[in-house]
């Protein structure tokens with residue numbers, strides 16, 4: 001991932017970093033190709049293109065190796081569990097160790113988090129948290145198969161912010177819900193070109 005431009009608003013003094021994902025900022029899945037939701041949006045397809053590190057020890061080893069190969073940072077992602085969470089508590093120590101022993105920028109994809117999980121994640125000194133915001137109940141239920149509400153996503157986002165994580169990047173994926181009767185992996189594999197927006201809070 002390379003910064004391709006740096007925008008600074010002279011009126012609000014807010015800065016927008018623009019990144020171009022690339023080989024020097026690879027993605028790692030802490031669940032390998034497994035996702036309990038296997039949702040209608042991707043059916044686990046995204047995970048196939050990530051490095052796999054499905055234990056904390058493997059994650060540390062992989063990040064140490066990557067840091068020796070001029071990698072700038074790593075996106076730590078993975079599939080969701082049935083509660084809509086990506087980040088698992090057993091990886092927090094590994095993230096702390098990677099932050100302490102390498103210069104890697106760590107961007108963690110959390111999924112839904114509780115207040116205590118957000119606080120624990122903040123203590124690892126992770127650099128960036130990427131958070132998928134789903135604000136439509138039907139999309140949550142029918143595309144992701146989760147029994148949550150938009151309020152749960154809002155509360156997770158607020159917990160991350162209140163925990164003191166400085167850079168939170170909400171990912172807003174527009175156009176996921178389609179009222180067509182069939183929501184299948186076959187359809188999503190047809191690449192319907194969803195629009196991705198990632199504003200900074």
Ligand code: SF4
Pocket residue numbers: 035036037038039040041042043044045046047078079080
């Ligand atoms: S929940 Fe995420 S990783 Fe799992 S299938 Fe859906 S988009 Fe892919």
